[in-house]
Amino acid sequence: xxxxxxxxxxxxxxxxxxxxxxxxxxxxxxxxxxxxxxxxxxxxxxxxxxxxxxxxxxxxxxxxxxxxxxxxxxxxxxxxxxxxxxxxxxxxxxxxxxxxxxxxxxxxxxxxxxxxxxxxxxxxxxxxxxx
Numbered sequence: 001x002x003x004x005x006x007x008x009x010x011x012x013x014x015x016x017x018x019x020x021x022x023x024x025x026x027x028x029x030x031x032x033x034x035x036x037x038x039x040x041x042x043x044x045x046x047x048x049x050x051x052x053x054x055x056x057x058x059x060x061x062x063x064x065x066x067x068x069x070x071x072x073x074x075x076x077x078x079x080x081x082x083x084x085x086x087x088x089x090x091x092x093x094x095x096x097x098x099x100x101x102x103x104x105x106x107x108x109x110x111x112x113x114x115x116x117x118x119x120x121x122x123x124x125x126x127x128x129x130x131x
């Protein structure tokens with residue numbers, strides 16, 4: 001049946017597309033390693049589902065009309081979820097970088113405040129030698 005082959009090819013195509021996207025995003029450091037591993041497993045499972053011989057069972061005309069849009073919706077949803085998770089990875093990395101910068105700025109601020117306090121103390125006591 002043409003409908004069954006279309007459903008199978010949609011599963012296989014989406015799985016391959018997710019693998020390629022996952023690889024390119026991982027190489028460009030736009031996705032975390034653990035999240036990339038989850039997407040590799042999901043992609044392989046999707047390809048395996050598309051390759052299963054059980055799809056050859058006749059599911060009928062009505063079943064085909066239901067499964068084709070459902071499979072298309074699942075494929076589009078999987079791609080959207082992948083892109084959202086990749087954006088979340090990028091935002092998480094930026095958040096960590098900003099937290100490190102804030103920490104360094106807080107340290108620098110504390111050092112400056114100590115120095116100012118020391119200079120103020122020296123101004124009050126004109127008899128002592130300050131460095």
